[in-house]
Amino acid sequence: MASRAKATILDIAREAGVSKSTVSLVLQGSGLIRPETAVKVRKAIEDVGYVYNRGAANLRKAHSNVIGMVINDLTNPFFAELAVGMERVFQAAGVVPFIANTAENPVRQEEVLKSLMEQGVAGLIVSPARGTTPGAFRRIETAGVPIVFAMRRLPDSRIPVITPDNHRGAVLATEHLIRKGHRRLAFFGGSSDLVVYHERLGGFLEACETLGIPSADRLIVEGETSRKGGMACLETALAAAESPTAALCFNDAVAFGVMLALRRRNLEAGADFAVVGFDDVTEAEHYSPALTSVAVDTAGLGERAAHVMLKMIQSRTTRAEDHIGAVSLVIRESSGPDRNKQVGDAA
Amino acid sequence: MASRAKATILDIAREAGVSKSTVSLVLQGSGLIRPETAVKVRKAIEDVGYVYNRGAANLRKAHSNVIGMVINDLTNPFFAELAVGMERVFQAAGVVPFIANTAENPVRQEEVLKSLMEQGVAGLIVSPARGTTPGAFRRIETAGVPIVFAMRRLPDSRIPVITPDNHRGAVLATEHLIRKGHRRLAFFGGSSDLVVYHERLGGFLEACETLGIPSADRLIVEGETSRKGGMACLETALAAAESPTAALCFNDAVAFGVMLALRRRNLEAGADFAVVGFDDVTEAEHYSPALTSVAVDTAGLGERAAHVMLKMIQSRTTRAEDHIGAVSLVIRESSGPDRNKQVGDAA
DNA sequence: CGCTATAAATGGAACGTTCCAATAAATCAA
DNA sequence: TTGATTTATTGGAACGTTCCATTTATAGCG
Numbered sequence: 001m002a003s004r005a006k007a008t009i010l011d012i013a014r015e016a017g018v019s020k021s022t023v024s025l026v027l028q029g030s031g032l033i034r035p036e037t038a039v040k041v042r043k044a045i046e047d048v049g050y051v052y053n054r055g056a057a058n059l060r061k062a063h064s065n066v067i068g069m070v071i072n073d074l075t076n077p078f079f080a081e082l083a084v085g086m087e088r089v090f091q092a093a094g095v096v097p098f099i100a101n102t103a104e105n106p107v108r109q110e111e112v113l114k115s116l117m118e119q120g121v122a123g124l125i126v127s128p129a130r131g132t133t134p135g136a137f138r139r140i141e142t143a144g145v146p147i148v149f150a151m152r153r154l155p156d157s158r159i160p161v162i163t164p165d166n167h168r169g170a171v172l173a174t175e176h177l178i179r180k181g182h183r184r185l186a187f188f189g190g191s192s193d194l195v196v197y198h199e200r201l202g203g204f205l206e207a208c209e210t211l212g213i214p215s216a217d218r219l220i221v222e223g224e225t226s227r228k229g230g231m232a233c234l235e236t237a238l239a240a241a242e243s244p245t246a247a248l249c250f251n252d253a254v255a256f257g258v259m260l261a262l263r264r265r266n267l268e269a270g271a272d273f274a275v276v277g278f279d280d281v282t283e284a285e286h287y288s289p290a291l292t293s294v295a296v297d298t299a300g301l302g303e304r305a306a307h308v309m310l311k312m313i314q315s316r317t318t319r320a321e322d323h324i325g326a327v328s329l330v331i332r333e334s335s336g337p338d339r340n341k342q343v344g345d346a347a
Numbered sequence: 348m349a350s351r352a353k354a355t356i357l358d359i360a361r362e363a364g365v366s367k368s369t370v371s372l373v374l375q376g377s378g379l380i381r382p383e384t385a386v387k388v389r390k391a392i393e394d395v396g397y398v399y400n401r402g403a404a405n406l407r408k409a410h411s412n413v414i415g416m417v418i419n420d421l422t423n424p425f426f427a428e429l430a431v432g433m434e435r436v437f438q439a440a441g442v443v444p445f446i447a448n449t450a451e452n453p454v455r456q457e458e459v460l461k462s463l464m465e466q467g468v469a470g471l472i473v474s475p476a477r478g479t480t481p482g483a484f485r486r487i488e489t490a491g492v493p494i495v496f497a498m499r500r501l502p503d504s505r506i507p508v509i510t511p512d513n514h515r516g517a518v519l520a521t522e523h524l525i526r527k528g529h530r531r532l533a534f535f536g537g538s539s540d541l542v543v544y545h546e547r548l549g550g551f552l553e554a555c556e557t558l559g560i561p562s563a564d565r566l567i568v569e570g571e572t573s574r575k576g577g578m579a580c581l582e583t584a585l586a587a588a589e590s591p592t593a594a595l596c597f598n599d600a601v602a603f604g605v606m607l608a609l610r611r612r613n614l615e616a617g618a619d620f621a622v623v624g625f626d627d628v629t630e631a632e633h634y635s636p637a638l639t640s641v642a643v644d645t646a647g648l649g650e651r652a653a654h655v656m657l658k659m660i661q662s663r664t665t666r667a668e669d670h671i672g673a674v675s676l677v678i679r680e681s682s683g684p685d686r687n688k689q690v691g692d693a694a
Numbered sequence: 695c696g697c698t699a700t701a702a703a704t705g706g707a708a709c710g711t712t713c714c715a716a717t718a719a720a721t722c723a724a
Numbered sequence: 725t726t727g728a729t730t731t732a733t734t735g736g737a738a739c740g741t742t743c744c745a746t747t748t749a750t751a752g753c754g
Contacts (some may be wrong), residue, residue, distance in 0.1 A: 006490065008710055019734045024712060034732065049489050054465040055402030056710035059739040075431055080422045087448055096462040098445035101434055108438065115443040118401040142396050143353065227633060263635055286574060288610055355740055366704045371742060381702065403740035406709040
C-alpha cells in the first residue's frame with residue numbers, strides 16, 4: 001500500500017504527460033489551462049494519491065492560508081463558543097484555523113506562538129493568557145503578521161481588540177440589582193491583573209456611585225474565575241460584618257460557584273441572595289435557578305474577530321479598529337423573585 | 348520597524364560571520380559547534396528578529412513536529428478535557444498539537460484532514476465525526492501518516508483506538524440501579540450510527556439479562572446526545588404505559604437534560620427517579636443533585652492516545668494496539684437516597 | 695618535525711513548489 | 725504569405741532549509 005517516496009508534482013506531471021508547471025496551474029485553478037488538460041491532470045492526482053505540500057508552496061508564495069487561534073482556556077465553554085464563532089467565518093472564507101490552547105500559561109503561550117509563527121501563519125487571533133507580559137507580541141508585530149485580540153486586551157498595546165462592552169454590561173447588571181432594592185452589593189471573582197476585571201469592576205462601582213450606594217456598602221472579593229473561586233467568594237462575603245444581599249460576579253463560572261455555595265448553606269439564589277453572572281454561557285439558562293447574566297454574544301464577537309482578521313490580511317495591514325460589542329442583561333430567576341419579565345435593552 | 352524581507356538563515360550567518368551550515372547546526376542544537384560560536388549565532392538570531400521557517404525545513408527533513416488533533420465537538424467539555432490531556436503529553440515531548448474542530452460534520456472533517464495533511468503533520472489523533480464514511484481515512488493511511496482514534500471507533504477499520512470500556516461501564520451502572528431495587532429501567536439518548544452507542548447499550552442489556560429484568564421492562568429511547576435530547580427522552584419515557592423508575596443515560600449531557608426535565612415536573616432526581624450518566628464530566632459533581640456517573644478518566648485517555656501516537660511516530664509504524672481504558676462508577680445523589688457512600692471499583 | 699586523529703566549520707546539492715519569461719500552436723489581419 | 729495576436733504550455737530559477745562530503749584548524753603522538 002503506502003507507496004514509498006510520496007508523490008510530487010513531477011510524478012503527476014509524468015503520469016499525465018504534461019509539465020510540472022501545468023500541474024501547478026491546475027492545482028491553483030488557473031483559467032489558463034485547457035479544460036481537457038485539467039481533467040487529465042486531476043485524474044492523475046487522484047490515481048497517484050498525491051498530497052499537496054503547502055510548506056514548499058509557501059516558500060515561494062507570499063501568504064499561507066492558515067490562521068492561528070490562540071485560546072487561553074479551552075475547557076471554559078465560553079472560549080470554546082468564541083472559537084466556534086470564528087471557525088464559522090473562516091470556513092466560509094476557505095481558510096483553515098488551527099486552534100492552540102495556552103491553558104492560561106504565558107510560557108506555554110510563548111511556545112505556541114513561536115510554533116504558529118514558524119508554521120508561517122497568515123494571521124493570529126489571540127485571547128491572551130493571564131499574566132502575559134507586554135512585550136510578548138513584539139516579535140510577531142515586527143514580523144508584520146497581523147494580530148487581533150479577542151475578549152481580552154493588554155494594558156498598553158496598539159493591537160486591535162474585539163471585546164464586549166464590559167463596562168456597560170456591569171452597569172446594567174448593577175443597576176438591575178439596585179432597582180430590585182438591594183443596598184449592600186458585592187463584586188465577586190476575578191483579579192486585577194486582567195484588564196477585563198477593571199472594566200467590569202469599574203462599571204459596578206460607577207453604577208453604585210450613580211445610584212447612591214455608599215462605598216462602605218460595597219464589598220469587593222477577588223478570586224479565581226471558576227466555580228471554586230465563586231464558592232470561596234460567597235463564604236468570604238457571608239463572614240463579613242454587614243454581609244451583602246446581592247452580587248455581580250466576574251463571570252458565569254463564578255456565579256455558578258456562588259449558587260452552589262448558597263445551596264450548601266440551604267439558601268436559595270434569588271430569594272435569599274441575588275446573583276448575576278457575566279457572559280451568559282448556554283448553561284446559564286439551564287441552571288436551577290436559571291442565572292441572570294450579561295449576554296455578550298460570544299459567537300458574534302468571534303465572527304467579528306474573524307472578519308477583522310480577514311480584512312487585515314487582505315489589505316496587508318497590521319492595523320484595525322477596536323470593536324466593542326453590544327451587551328444586554330438577560331434577566332432570569334437568580335437575581336430575585338420573578339416579578340418583571342422584560343429583557344434589558346442592548347447597549 | 349517591520350524589517351522588510353524577513354530574515355533567513357543566511358542573514359544571520361552574515362551577521363554572525365559564520366556559514367549558513369553553522370547556523371543550521373546551532374538551530375538544531377548540534378553538539379558539534381563550539382559553545383562560543385553558538386552563543387554568537389544565537390545573539391545574531393535575537394538581533395535580527397529571525398523566525399525559523401519550518402516549511403522550508405520540512406522540505407528536507409523526514410518528519411515535522413506538528414500533530415493534528417481533530418475533535419468532533421469542541422463545545423462539549425468532555426472533548427475539551429480529552430484535548431487537554433493530549434496537550435499535556437505533547438507539550439512535554441516538545442511537540443505542538445494543532446486542534447481542529449469538525450463540529451460533528453463529515454464534510455468539514457474532510458477539509459480539516461486535507462489541510463492538516465498538506466501542512467505535513469507527523470500524525471493525527473481523531474475523534475471521528477458522526478456519520479464518517481468508512482473510506483474517509485484511506486487517503487491518510489496510504490500516505491503512511493499514523494492515525495489514532497480517540498473515544499470513538501469506526502465500524503470496520505484497522506486504525507488503533509483509545510476508548511473507555513464502554514460495555515463494562517454500562518454494566519456497572521445498570522447493576523447499581525438494579526441493586527437499588529429498580530425493576531423497570533430505561534436507556535436514554537444516543538443513536539445507533541455510533542459504535543459507542545452499541546457498546547453502552549450492550550452493557551445495559553447484558554446487565555438486565557443477567558440480573559433478570561425481562562425485556563418488557565426495559566425501555567430504550569434514542570435521542571440527541573445533548574441536554575435537549577435528554578429532556579425529550581424523559582418526556583417520552585414518562586408517557587409510556589408502565590414508565591421506568593430509573594435510567595442510564597448515554598452521556599452526562601443527556602443526564603443533565605433528564606434532571607432538568609424532572610425538575611420542571613417537580614420531581615426530584617434520586618428520590619423520584621434515579622439517573623445515572625456516563626463520562627463523569629467535571630460538572631457532574633457540581634450539579635444538584637450531584638450526578639452518579641461512569642468515570643472514564645477522560646484526560647487519562649487523552650494522555651494515553653498521545654503516548655501511543657508518539658510511539659508510532661518514533662517507531663515509524665502505522666500500527667498500534669487498541670487501548671481500552673478502565674472505568675469506574677462514581678456514586679452520588681442522583682441515583683437514589685444517599686445510603687451507601689462507597690465508590691464503585693475499577694474495571 | 696611529520697603524521698594521523700579529532701574537532702569545528704563549510705559549500706553545494708537537494709527538497710517541492712511558484713512564477714516569470716519564453717516557446718509552441720492556433721487564429722486572425724493584411 | 726508574413727507578421728501580429730491570442731491561447732496553452734513549458735523550462736528554469738528562485739524560495740529557506742538540511743545534510744553529506746569536504747576542508748580547515750587543533751591536538752596528540754612517536
